[in-house]
Amino acid sequence: MSGSHTNHPLAPMRHSTAHVMAQAVQHLFPGAKFAFGPDTEDGFYYDIELPRPISQDDLAALEAEMRKSVASQSQFVHEDWPKGRALEWFREHDQPFKVEWISQLPDETVSIYRHGDFTDLCAGPHVSNTADIGAFKLLSSGGAYWRGDEKREQLTRIYGTVWNNQQELDDYLERLEEARRRDHRRIGKDLQLFMFADEVGPGMPLWLPKGATIRRELERYVTDLELRQGYQHVSTPDVAKVDLYKTSGHWAHYKDAMFPVMKAGDEELVLRPMNCPHHIQIYKFTQRSYRDLPLRIAEFGTMWRYEKSGELSGLSRVRRMDLNDAHIFCTPEQILDEIVGVVQLIESVYDVLGITEHWYRLSLWDPSDREKYVDNPPMWEMGERYLKEAMARLHLEYVEAPGEAAFYGPKIDIQLRDPLGHSETISTIQLDFHLPNQFQLEYVGEDSKEHRPVMIHRGVIGTLVRMIAFLIEKYAGAFPVWLSPVQARLIPITDRNVDYLRGLHERLLDLQVRSELDQRNEKMQRKIAEAQTEKVPYMVVAGGRDEEAGTVSVRLRSGEQLPPMAPAEFVNRILDDIRNRR
Numbered sequence: 001m002s003g004s005h006t007n008h009p010l011a012p013m014r015h016s017t018a019h020v021m022a023q024a025v026q027h028l029f030p031g032a033k034f035a036f037g038p039d040t041e042d043g044f045y046y047d048i049e050l051p052r053p054i055s056q057d058d059l060a061a062l063e064a065e066m067r068k069s070v071a072s073q074s075q076f077v078h079e080d081w082p083k084g085r086a087l088e089w090f091r092e093h094d095q096p097f098k099v100e101w102i103s104q105l106p107d108e109t110v111s112i113y114r115h116g117d118f119t120d121l122c123a124g125p126h127v128s129n130t131a132d133i134g135a136f137k138l139l140s141s142g143g144a145y146w147r148g149d150e151k152r153e154q155l156t157r158i159y160g161t162v163w164n165n166q167q168e169l170d171d172y173l174e175r176l177e178e179a180r181r182r183d184h185r186r187i188g189k190d191l192q193l194f195m196f197a198d199e200v201g202p203g204m205p206l207w208l209p210k211g212a213t214i215r216r217e218l219e220r221y222v223t224d225l226e227l228r229q230g231y232q233h234v235s236t237p238d239v240a241k242v243d244l245y246k247t248s249g250h251w252a253h254y255k256d257a258m259f260p261v262m263k264a265g266d267e268e269l270v271l272r273p274m275n276c277p278h279h280i281q282i283y284k285f286t287q288r289s290y291r292d293l294p295l296r297i298a299e300f301g302t303m304w305r306y307e308k309s310g311e312l313s314g315l316s317r318v319r320r321m322d323l324n325d326a327h328i329f330c331t332p333e334q335i336l337d338e339i340v341g342v343v344q345l346i347e348s349v350y351d352v353l354g355i356t357e358h359w360y361r362l363s364l365w366d367p368s369d370r371e372k373y374v375d376n377p378p379m380w381e382m383g384e385r386y387l388k389e390a391m392a393r394l395h396l397e398y399v400e401a402p403g404e405a406a407f408y409g410p411k412i413d414i415q416l417r418d419p420l421g422h423s424e425t426i427s428t429i430q431l432d433f434h435l436p437n438q439f440q441l442e443y444v445g446e447d448s449k450e451h452r453p454v455m456i457h458r459g460v461i462g463t464l465v466r467m468i469a470f471l472i473e474k475y476a477g478a479f480p481v482w483l484s485p486v487q488a489r490l491i492p493i494t495d496r497n498v499d500y501l502r503g504l505h506e507r508l509l510d511l512q513v514r515s516e517l518d519q520r521n522e523k524m525q526r527k528i529a530e531a532q533t534e535k536v537p538y539m540v541v542a543g544g545r546d547e548e549a550g551t552v553s554v555r556l557r558s559g560e561q562l563p564p565m566a567p568a569e570f571v572n573r574i575l576d577d578i579r580n581r582r
């Protein structure tokens with residue numbers, strides 16, 4: 001049931017350490033029932049049903065017990081057992097999760113790994129001996145459900161990490177600390193950007209005024225850019241009749257990620273998991289001719305996905321999201337130019353956002369997965385050829401990832417790295433011959449005959465949630481001026497200087513600069529300190545001397561103090577930052 005999950009070079013050692021941890025749990029928590037223990041992107045975990053809750057002290061005790069196992073130099077031994085014997089063994093040892101898993105395996109033999117007094121169902125591979133395990137640490141524990149299913153047993157997930165040596169472990173722990181400082185969930189709370197409410201439900205963020213400002217700025221920026229590039233923005237409802245998704249194929253291939261159907265009178269409605277079928281309806285509004293193509297229909301479209309609760313994570317993975325979506329309807333001859341255009345659009349937006357360390361992933365289907373993917377091999381091969389040709393034309397390197405395609409077609413995904421170096425998909429370009437068929441789309445060609453268009457699905461900044469989560473961590477909350485919720489905080493040194501700054505404040509507001517005049521009865525130092533913690537890019541301070549000289553004293557959030565300048569000069573400076581998105 002377990003076995004190496006990543007293809008990281010350290011995967012066998014990580015996974016072996018998970019076994020050693022499970023052995024320690026078996027010693028210190030008699031009666032523990034083991035579920036699932038894979039390696040992860042930088043360590044491992046094991047889901048276990050424990051006889052009692054676990055504390056930080058327990059983690060230290062487990063580590064000590066694990067050291068004994070390493071010192072004992074136990075061999076990892078691989079054996080294939082007949083299914084019946086395995087079932088009997090795990091039943092005798094009171095391991096119901098293993099028993100359940102084995103019973104569902106199709107094979108007649110099951111792979112077993114043993115070391116010391118610990119035996120596990122496992123596909124391996126492992127290091128050969130516990131002595132081969134490097135420097136490790138148990139990091140934390142949390143809750144999880146058996147098979148990720150909220151209706152099943154609640155388990156304890158114990159996380160750990162392991163590296164070749166102490167230096168590597170220390171470096172990793174330092175990166176982890178930095179990632180915690182930048183964690184968007186924490187910064188989002190400290191800077192009052194967004195919240196979640198139990199009463200609303202998991203995975204459904206509520207934007208506070210400051211977060212809503214960032215969202216609005218991004219949306220405006222990208223919408224204006226797209227309008228300039230020939231996209232047409234529409235607005236469509238985030239529900240539809242369930243039949244729409246039966247036609248599209250979502251119902252057959254994507255149902256697990258959809259909210260359940262709502263029955264209202266005679267209608268069966270469902271929250272949409274994607275915007276494509278709605279945009280297809282807009283395509284069909286009128287007869288289209290080759291002269292209308294490429295037709296680029298765009299929307300910040302609201303989507304709902306019933307992500308498993310264990311997979312929800314702050315703003316990065318939610319259940320209700322707005323995607324910077326567009327569907328390009330075009331002829332086969334236009335595919336390459338359109339893809340090239342989208343990649344250029346993405347690169348130009350990344351430039352503005354200061355995103356540099358991204359990489360391209362060619363996400364392909366998995367021919368053996370008939371449930372997830374439309375069964376049409378020639379279609380997949382054709383899609384793949386187009387995408388590879390586009391990448392060649394762009395001179396871009398990419399990594400192929402089988403099993404990562406959309407159900408309707410292959411994708412070019414643009415992967416961004418978070419502070420721990422993990423990558424996630426933000427932007428995506430997807431080539432689709434399937435939905436045009438399902439909906440019988442047509443255009444009248446130059447030959448006056450009907451032809452079938454192709455669809456390109458694309459997101460430039462992806463979902464606002466995931467992009468903003470990424471940006472919060474990238475900037476550690478110190479957004480560039482154009483995205484900052486408060487762009488200038490005006491701070492009078494005494495009450496007598498309030499009126500002097502009010503003129504500047506009003507002027508800034510008129511120019512749509514997000515200025516705040518801090519008139520509170522507090523010390524100036526305190527006001528500056530607060531603006532600094534709030535990561536306000538400009539603090540504009542003025543006292544009697546500034547008033548006499550007709551200047552203001554401008555301070556940056558880095559602590560840098562600019563030479564005194566006239567208020568008009570400050571206005572120019574901040575407008576320049578905003579307009580050029582510096």
Ligand code: TSB
Pocket residue numbers: 273274275276305307315316317318319321323325326327406425426427428430457458459462463465466
């Ligand atoms: C691009 N139909 C296409 C669209 O036209 C589509 O929906 N593609 S998608 O399924 O890949 O989703 C687009 C992007 O949304 C992903 O690349 C990812 O960045 C983002 N996304 C997907 N699921 C979530 C989620 N649960 N929370 C936040 N963002 C998500």
Ligand code: ZN
Pocket residue numbers: 274275276327457458
């Ligand atoms: Zn789509």
